[in-house]
Amino acid sequence: MREFNFKLSTLNLVHISCIQLGIAIIISLFFQFLIPFSWQPLDTFLHGVKYHGDPGVNIIIFTISQWYFSLSIAWLFYRKNPYLNNFLIYSIVPLGIIVVYEFTILFLYHDYIHIIPLIVDINLIWKDRETLLKGFAPYMIALNSIWLLTVYYFDLAYYNEDLLIFVRNLIIYIVLWITLALSFKSKRNLDKKNDV
Numbered sequence: 001m002r003e004f005n006f007k008l009s010t011l012n013l014v015h016i017s018c019i020q021l022g023i024a025i026i027i028s029l030f031f032q033f034l035i036p037f038s039w040q041p042l043d044t045f046l047h048g049v050k051y052h053g054d055p056g057v058n059i060i061i062f063t064i065s066q067w068y069f070s071l072s073i074a075w076l077f078y079r080k081n082p083y084l085n086n087f088l089i090y091s092i093v094p095l096g097i098i099v100v101y102e103f104t105i106l107f108l109y110h111d112y113i114h115i116i117p118l119i120v121d122i123n124l125i126w127k128d129r130e131t132l133l134k135g136f137a138p139y140m141i142a143l144n145s146i147w148l149l150t151v152y153y154f155d156l157a158y159y160n161e162d163l164l165i166f167v168r169n170l171i172i173y174i175v176l177w178i179t180l181a182l183s184f185k186s187k188r189n190l191d192k193k194n195d196v
Helices: 002-009 013-033 041-047 064-075 082-106 112-127 134-153 163-181
Strands: none
Touching: 013 064, 013 082, 041 082, 041 112, 064 082, 064 112, 064 134, 082 112, 082 134, 082 163, 134 163
16 A cells, blocks of 8 residues: 555646546445445434335435545545545534434444544544645535535435425534634645646
């Protein structure tokens, strides 16, 4: 893994981002088409064993949690990508809320879909904070918000949730995302070999 990481670091950020996105796409496609729906720990815990395409279940490839998870795995291959890092860091808000709920109310401790990206987020704040920038905030907050609203509106994911609760949660997310963004630096000097 370290050798692969070194080889990636010789590429520019656009190429690195495309490779990481490709890895995430493959993982997400596996979870949508090859891995049983029962591998979604929270859904299985709350609703029992379901199958892809059952009425009322999320289409996995449209859930933002699946993409946070897939991109967190892709992050392992190169950890200094500010584009990926600035997308992933905003997952700390919804996933942090979900994991606290799972641990304290549901006593569900094995939800790897939500826990792994949260571990990556903690690592980003702890070790790779220099890659997190305020300038990315408007784009990432808009992307996350539009994603959630779109999949809800088109009944692709999260649509079992009451609209008022969904909107309330989104407003909470946006406030916390803005607060989080204020803790980041304004500028960063990109390493010239990785400059876009």
